[in-house]
Amino acid sequence: xxxxxxxxxxxxxxxxxxxxxxxxxxxxxxxxxxxxxxxxxxxxxxxxxxxxxxxxxxxxxxxxxxxxxxxxxxxxxxxxxxxxxxxxxxxxxxxxxxxxxxxxxxxxxxxxxxxxxxxxxxxxxxxxxxxxxxxxxxxxxxxxxxxxxxxxxxxxxxxxxxxxxxxxxxxxxxxxxxxxxxxxxxxxxxxxxxxxxxxxxxxxxxxxxxxxxxxxxxxxxxxxxxxxxxxxxxxxxxxxxxxxxxxxxxxxxxxxxxxxxxxxxxxxxxxxxxxxxxxxxxxxxxxxxxxxxxxxxxxxxxxxxxxxxxxxxxxxxxxxxxxxxxxxxxxx
Amino acid sequence: xxxxxxxxxxxxxxxxxxxxxxxxxxxxxxxxxxxxxxxxxxxxxxxxxxxxxxxxxxxxxxxxxxxxxxxxxxxxxxxxxxxxxxxxxxxxxxxxxxxxxxxxxxxxxxxxxxxxxxxxxxxxxxxxxxxxxxxxxxxxxxxxxxxxxxxxxxxxxxxxxxxxxxxxxxxxxxxxxxxxxxxxxxxxxxxxxxxxxxxxxxxxxxxxxxxxxxxxxxxxxxxxxxxxxxxxxxxxxxxxxxxxxxxxxxxxxxx
Numbered sequence: 001x002x003x004x005x006x007x008x009x010x011x012x013x014x015x016x017x018x019x020x021x022x023x024x025x026x027x028x029x030x031x032x033x034x035x036x037x038x039x040x041x042x043x044x045x046x047x048x049x050x051x052x053x054x055x056x057x058x059x060x061x062x063x064x065x066x067x068x069x070x071x072x073x074x075x076x077x078x079x080x081x082x083x084x085x086x087x088x089x090x091x092x093x094x095x096x097x098x099x100x101x102x103x104x105x106x107x108x109x110x111x112x113x114x115x116x117x118x119x120x121x122x123x124x125x126x127x128x129x130x131x132x133x134x135x136x137x138x139x140x141x142x143x144x145x146x147x148x149x150x151x152x153x154x155x156x157x158x159x160x161x162x163x164x165x166x167x168x169x170x171x172x173x174x175x176x177x178x179x180x181x182x183x184x185x186x187x188x189x190x191x192x193x194x195x196x197x198x199x200x201x202x203x204x205x206x207x208x209x210x211x212x213x214x215x216x217x218x219x220x221x222x223x224x225x226x227x228x229x230x231x232x233x234x235x236x237x238x239x240x241x242x243x244x245x246x247x248x249x250x251x252x253x254x255x256x257x258x259x260x261x262x263x264x265x266x267x268x269x270x271x272x273x274x275x276x277x278x279x280x281x282x283x284x285x286x287x288x289x290x291x292x293x294x295x296x297x298x299x300x301x302x303x304x305x306x307x308x309x310x311x312x313x314x315x316x317x318x319x320x321x322x323x324x325x326x327x328x329x330x331x332x
Numbered sequence: 333x334x335x336x337x338x339x340x341x342x343x344x345x346x347x348x349x350x351x352x353x354x355x356x357x358x359x360x361x362x363x364x365x366x367x368x369x370x371x372x373x374x375x376x377x378x379x380x381x382x383x384x385x386x387x388x389x390x391x392x393x394x395x396x397x398x399x400x401x402x403x404x405x406x407x408x409x410x411x412x413x414x415x416x417x418x419x420x421x422x423x424x425x426x427x428x429x430x431x432x433x434x435x436x437x438x439x440x441x442x443x444x445x446x447x448x449x450x451x452x453x454x455x456x457x458x459x460x461x462x463x464x465x466x467x468x469x470x471x472x473x474x475x476x477x478x479x480x481x482x483x484x485x486x487x488x489x490x491x492x493x494x495x496x497x498x499x500x501x502x503x504x505x506x507x508x509x510x511x512x513x514x515x516x517x518x519x520x521x522x523x524x525x526x527x528x529x530x531x532x533x534x535x536x537x538x539x540x541x542x543x544x545x546x547x548x549x550x551x552x553x554x555x556x557x558x559x560x561x562x563x564x565x566x567x568x569x570x571x572x573x574x575x576x577x578x579x580x581x582x583x584x585x586x587x
Contacts, residue, residue: 003564004564006563006564007537007538007564009563032563033563057563079579079580080580080583081580082560082562082563083562083565083573083575084562084563084576084579132575133575
């Protein structure tokens with residue numbers, strides 16, 4: 001049954017910051033009931049207060065997604081309080097920067113456990129309720145580097161490839177349940193604290209790959225998916241082009257990405273080795289944005305985009321006007 | 333939109349109580365040792381619209397949905413019983429069924445009957461669920477209630493109208509009118525502070541009859557009350573959203 005956003009119960013993992021927090025706030029503004037989960041309880045309470053101020057209902061249930069039982073508990077609590085789960089947003093993810101052979105083993109495992117096992121635990125917690133209800137939408141927040149690899153964030157990329165595979169397989173498995181939808185969001189570089197949270201063993205400070213898109217763009221996409229579920233949606237054009245390129249000329253695409261990441265993913269200053277938020281959540285950076293998006297740059301991109309579109313339209317108009325007018329004679 | 337589903341998971345039981353024949357639907361094959369749950373219908377309506385909830389609860393509880401004297405199959409009275417008379421009739425029916433203590437789940441005016449029951453027979457009530465309790469003091473008039481009923485109707489399944497039409501017809505116009513009068517004069521706010529049993533108040537977020545403000549007041553008046561709001565549901569959650577209703581009240585009732 002199709003429900004309005006304000007009648008929906010939406011569970012969001014990783015709701016304390018970044019895309020999760022942006023999504024919770026946007027849904028709350030539309031009157032939705034949000035169940036917020038993450039490791040940091042205090043940060044979640046802040047988000048919940050903001051959600052309620054915006055006119056939504058919010059329930060806070062702290063959980064570490066690497067623990068299956070914890071996510072079962074989240075689902076049970078939502079059911080006992082609201083009777084239903086309309087949407088489960090798998091969003092909690094961590095990242096690390098470093099060459100594979102120079103990264104501590106435990107850190108490698110932790111990224112895969114959070115990003116892959118976390119989503120699997122979420123799906124296993126939500127799907128039995130979806131089945132019983134005969135409907136529900138699961139939204140897996142993934143990444144465009146889950147379609148195209150990337151150096152120094154190989155494990156993050158690996159985990160997102162896995163998430164895409166899991167989503168696709170579940171879609172097939174659920175062919176018999178037309179009310180249940182599994183949607184994948186392929187995000188480009190998003191302006192979130194992910195880059196401050198990430199573990200870093202490269203020796204250099206990191207920054208997101210340009211161009212950077214706003215977390216609200218992802219939140220809007222998620223809200224649209226709740227209204228009209230689709231199998232896979234990309235947010236951010238840059239990566240969309242890259243995905244096409246990778247299909248057409250894979251070897252060339254690999255070389256280009258490798259060069260661009262080398263040139264663009266790191267700042268010109270050194271940074272000490274850090275585990276980031278892999279093992280313990282950070283008290284800092286519980287915000288939506290990460291401060292990576294410079295407004296003038298966004299504006300410049302818009303101006304450029306408009307200019308490009310204008311030139312394109314101009315050329316089309318010119319070609320059209322220089323062609324002989326449509327006439328029956330022209331068809332001969 | 334049939335009133336009867338093809339496969340029936342319940343059967344009628346009839347007991348003669350104080351000169352009335354009281355009919356009730358009993359879920360078939362209750363799990364051994366399961367707690368008893370009695371569903372109490374609202375204003376003039378009978379147990380039919382409780383069947384979806386009855387069927388959802390049947391796997392974990394021994395469930396009954398009762399047609400109180402004057403309504404449904406137990407109709408045939410010249411005058412409607414008062415709220416406290418209905419509560420006493422329910423207690424007598426429990427005697428005849430040898431039910432010592434039960435969980436009571438009511439919808440709308442059924443909540444008033446449960447509140448009255450809790451005060452008059454406190455030791456026979458284990459836990460109570462008040463779903464969409466009525467009636468807010470300042471709205472105790474025929475017109476305010478009629479207006480709210482009309483505002484509620486778009487959110488309910490059309491088949492509910494069939495149940496209501498049939499149940500009002502069976503009760504008769506006089507009994508219906510008198511019941512409405514009893515419901516409008518029942519001071520539920522004076523009974524709530526005396527309910528000693530743990531009580532769960534359930535409201536649909538789109539219910540225009542039991543408003544958020546009023547249900548919060550109901551909870552504040554209860555010594556051991558708690559509130560759950562089901563997003564998107566309206567006034568008859570027991571009929572329109574039985575899965576959600578059962579999921580919310582089952583963990584409360586098993587305690």
